[in-house]
Amino acid sequence: MAARSWHLVIYIGDGSSSRLALESARSLCDEHLKGRCTLEVIDINENPELAYKHNILILPTLVRRLPLPVMKLVGASPDLDLLARALDIK
Amino acid sequence: MSKGERTSRIQPVPKLPTGITGLDEITGGGLPTNRVSLIYGPSGAGKTILGMQFLIHGAVNCDDPGVFIAFEETVDELAADFTSFGYDVKGLISQKRLFIDHIDLKIDRNKIVGDYDLQGLLARLKHAIKAVGAKRVFIDSIGTLFNTKLDPGIVRDALEKLFTYLKECGMTVVLSATSEGEIFEHGLGRSLSDCIIQLGMRVEENISRRFVRIIKYRGSGHGMDEFPFLIFDSGILVLPITSVIMEYKVSRERVSSGLSALDDMLNGGYFRGSGILISGEPGTGKTSAAAQLASSTCQKGERCLYFSLEESSDQLIRNMGSIGLDLSPFVRKGLLQIHAMRPTMYGLEMHLVTMQRMMAEFKPHAVIIDPVSNLPAVGSIPEVRSMLSRLIYFMKANHVTAVFTALMTGDIPETQLGISSFMDTWIQLTNHQYGGELTRLLSVVKSRGMAHSNQQREFTMSDDGIRLVDVYVGPQGILTGSARAVQQVKDEIASDSRRKQMKENDLDFENVRRRSKGQMEDLRIEVERARLRMERLNRELEFAEDAEVLGRKRLGRARQGKTAAAKPRKKK
DSSP: OTTOOEEEEEEEOSSHHHHHHHHHHHHHHHHTSTTSEEEEEEETTTOHHHHHHTTOOSBSEEEEEESSSOEEEESBOSOHHHHHHHTTOO | OOHHHHHHHHSOOOEEOOOOBTHHHHTTSSEETTSEEEEEOOTTSSHHHHHHHHHHHHHHHSSOOEEEEESSSOHHHHHHHHHTTTOOHHHHHHTTSEEEEEOOOOOOGGGBOSBOBOHHHHHHHHHHHHHHTOSEEEEEOHHHHHSSSSOHHHHHHHHHHHHHHHHHTTOEEEEEESOHHHHHTTTOTTTTOSEEEEEEEEEETTEEEEEEEEEEETTSOOOOSOEEEEEETTEEEEOOOOOOOOOOOOOOOEEOOSOHHHHHHTTSSEETTOEEEEEESTTSOHHHHHHHHHHHHHHTTOOEEEEESSSOHHHHHHHHHTTTOOOHHHHHHTSEEEEEOOGGGSOHHHHHHHHHHHHHHHOOSEEEEETGGGGGGGSOHHHHHHHHHHHHHHHHHTTOEEEEEEEOOTTOSSOTTOOGGGOSEEEEEEEEEOSSOEEEEEEEEEETTSOOOOOOEEEEEETTEEEEEEOEEETTEEEOHHHHHHHHHHHHHHHHHHHHHHHHHHHHHHHHHHHHHHHHHHHHHHHHHHHHHHHHHHHHHHHHHHHHHHHHHHHHHHHHTOOOOHHHHHHO
């Protein structure tokens, strides 16, 4: 199961919660999904059409694109265990 | 007061037209430019239609592209909904004149893990505005945004930023909400106080009515009334109940009522474009009298629109056939349209609009509404009067001759609707009871602008058609029906005996004349005979005298011894 590759996307904007969420997402990849995760960062203010295309309203939003099913978390939390549980990371 | 102040006070608020018939009229030109207008009303009140029409009017007619932020319906749903109104939503989207962003608000509470904001909303709006170069924005609806798992404070902050941005970039915005309270309880009242419009629905006696009311319009005058409106197959139509301006031109042309005797009573017929009320008790022949106009109109090759609020089209044609009036050829030729509609089929306003639209499409020369007295089934009497006055105005302005029939009961000299004052000509049909018989009388109660007969006529209907007969005025009042017939027979008998007497007199005279003539001949002959006798006798007498003279001379000569008698006579 170690070969499972993860793809996470984080949508961020301005402000402290976006910064916090980005930090948490990076830590999550490093600590819980070391070596098997790609993290894509999308700044909505730079790419607003992606907010439209991907139906993003709330920032920050963290999306588990792979593995399926797609999961979406909103809000910023420094609690990596909570995030791992919510994204079903074992 | 300085000049500047004065100018700024007079300066009207710039407005963008919504393209909604009637709404632009009651708002004095549309919604305030570069402001947020709030439209509130319950679900189904027509908010989305209003907003969409505002956008489409801008995109199609004003070169103002629009953005629709839809929280409730998807693009496909909206496109399907508005296709039924005749709007090509997908086409406008592909031409970049309309941008619809459906924002899905389904949020799982369990997936909210920490602090957040709604920057995505503003980002998406900016993107949409940029994509089409929008000037108009419609957000539908704000209530949906508050009725989610999202924190109301965060929603409010996001909206305030949104409004600030929209104003900064010069958008004219329509925002929908289900209630005014929804806006104010979330502290958005201050941002949304430029223009507030309420859309409502009310059900009275099982008939639902829509209304629109302008609650507030900063810097602009506006009507405070509830204006009725309709949603029909090309969108919203608001019907302002404004005072009817009497500025139409009137015609002096006469049109036949279809009954020559009635035309005579009216000194030539109805005026073209006038309103005619035919009122009467049940069974007095209102429909029959009204249908004559349909027939006479179509005979001239003109068009007639018949709104039958009581009988079906077939029933009307059959019934008129029974009095010798065949309407079916006119229907086949397309000159006569009969629209049978139950009064309760629509609300009053819908009837008005339906009638106006049918008139606009068919362009009739004459319209018959039979009977208007059924309309109070769907509205109060003041509402019916208001509707009819607008309808009559519409018809007069279009020179449509209109006949309205109205049922009257009892001895009320006015129809219960009180509409006779709108009418130019009022024909009343009454039942007349005499000698155990019920007959019908027709009289012209009034007819503006024309000399008209004050006399009543008896109105008879048979399979030969309608006839108007002069009534007999006797010592007991007017005689109609059998009484009139009896009188007619009596008169005939009397006149017959007079004729016979005259004939007899003629013969008597001829007899005398002939007799006298004979006698005169006899006398002439007698005279002749007398003359002849006289001549004969005279001649005899003359001869006798000559003989005597000759005798005497002969005697004298004889005495002298002379025989010749001639010569002595010469010497004498």
